[in-house]
Amino acid sequence: xxxxxxxxxxxxxxxxxxxxxxxxxxxxxxxxxxxxxxxxxxxxxxxxxxxxxxxxxxxxxxxxxxxxxxxxxxxxxxxxxxxxxxxxxxxxxxxxxxxxxxxxxxxxxxxxxxxxxxxxxxxxxxxxxxxxxxxxxxxxxxxxxxxxxxxxxxxxxxxxxxxxxxxxxxxxxxxxxxxxxxxxxxxxxxxxxxxxxxxxxxxxxxxxxxxxxxxxxxxxxxxxxxxxxxxxxxxxxxxxxxxxxxxxxxxxxxxxxxxxxxxxxxxxxxxxxxxxxxxxxxxxxxxxxxxxxxxxxxxxxxxxxxxxxxxxxxxxxxxxxxxxxxxxxxxxxxxxxxxxxxxxxxxxxxxxxxxxxxxxxxxxxxxxxxx
Ligand SMILES: [Zn+2]
Numbered sequence: 314x315x316x317x318x319x320x321x322x323x324x325x326x327x328x329x330x331x332x333x334x335x336x337x338x339x340x341x342x343x344x345x346x347x348x349x350x351x352x353x354x355x356x357x358x359x360x361x362x363x364x365x366x367x368x369x370x371x372x373x374x375x376x377x378x379x380x381x382x383x384x385x386x387x388x389x390x391x392x393x394x395x396x397x398x399x400x401x402x403x404x405x406x407x408x409x410x411x412x413x414x415x416x417x418x419x420x421x422x423x424x425x426x427x428x429x430x431x432x433x434x435x436x437x438x439x440x441x442x443x444x445x446x447x448x449x450x451x452x453x454x455x456x457x458x459x460x461x462x463x464x465x466x467x468x469x470x471x472x473x474x475x476x477x478x479x480x481x482x483x484x485x486x487x488x489x490x491x492x493x494x495x496x497x498x499x500x501x502x503x504x505x506x507x508x509x510x511x512x513x514x515x516x517x518x519x520x521x522x523x524x525x526x527x528x529x530x531x532x533x534x535x536x537x538x539x540x541x542x543x544x545x546x547x548x549x550x551x552x553x554x555x556x557x558x559x560x561x562x563x564x565x566x567x568x569x570x571x572x573x574x575x576x577x578x579x580x581x582x583x584x585x586x587x588x589x590x591x592x593x594x595x596x597x598x599x600x601x602x603x604x605x606x607x608x609x610x611x612x613x614x615x616x617x618x619x620x621x622x623x624x625x626x627x628x629x630x631x632x633x634x635x636x637x638x639x640x641x642x643x644x645x646x647x648x649x650x651x652x653x654x655x656x657x658x659x660x661x662x663x664x665x666x667x668x669x670x671x672x673x674x675x676x677x678x679x680x681x682x683x684x
Pocket of ligand 1: 639643657658
């Protein structure tokens with residue numbers, strides 16, 4: 314039988330450092346000419362951030378209007394492009410903030426505005442029911458010059474045989490995923506649309522990685538590094554989290570278990586260890602028991618889940634509190650990059666964790682529970 318299809322999923326866990334040369338100006342099809350001018354003419358970064366957020370707000374309002382008053386033709390397209398424009402504007406504001414932080418500019422105002430506006434945006438987005446969101450088809454688009462790019466990489470890596478035809482598109486995955494599928498003479502490639510604004514070298518790196526796997530070649534570091542570097546960057550991670558917020562549905566959970574009420578515990582811990590300052594994420598018990606971990610925090614949907622297994626009478630409260638406290642520290646200390654690896658439990662994290670009143674006891678109980 315002929316080997317007709319090969320599917321390869323490469324989901325790179327994203328690590329973090331701004332890509333070199335990523336700042337290249339790209340045309341933004343989601344801004345009008347007038348808007349683009351305003352951005353260009355703005356005198357300060359804060360001003361620019363404010364403009365982007367205003368435009369984001371505008372797109373979101375139009376999106377809602379379109380939902381309530383569907384235009385007779387092109388309803389789906391309208392929704393898609395408005396939502397994309399919204400995401401683009403928020404991304405741009407976030408990029409400016411990230412850059413500002415790196416350059417140590419004074420962007421306090423911009424950050425405050427970003428915080429308050431995105432909170433409002435989230436309220437709107439969360440109100441949209443899944444049914445409404447479903448009327449947005451996955452928005453795919455061809456990667457400009459994608460075919461020739463793959464052909465070039467095919468030759469460069471010295472893959473065997475005549476190069477196939479490549480169809481390369483951006484696809485709205487909820488994380489940084491690349492897929493490649495071979496069908497007869499055509500190779501179908503999908504890049505996460507998180508790469509939509511990536512520089513060419515990044516796309517080439519992604520292509521080299523995929524082809525090397527499928528055709529069993531070795532791709533040089535020099536080729537793949539721009540992609541890996543991009544994937545690890547803080548900016549990409551931030552973008553991914555914002556995107557996941559819109560795309561990943563929250564696991565249906567209830568903070569009120571049979572024995573422990575996590576909302577109540579959160580308030581208690583927040584008051585005791587965070588001066589009441591930690592923003593409340595979504596919190597819940599996992600729907601099923603997990604074997605390996607006691608809790609997790611996912612920055613995408615901004616959600617803490619605790620293992621349902623702990624919601625029973627034999628488990629001392631301090632163990633549950635400790636796990637929740639640990640996940641709350643993840644909310645406070647976002648995962649960041651150090652050298653080449655991700656630091657989830659930084660030194661500061663570990664130090665702060667020891668402030669938990671019954672630290673040693675809670676750890677011993679968990680050790681026992683884990684057996
Ligand atoms: Zn942890």
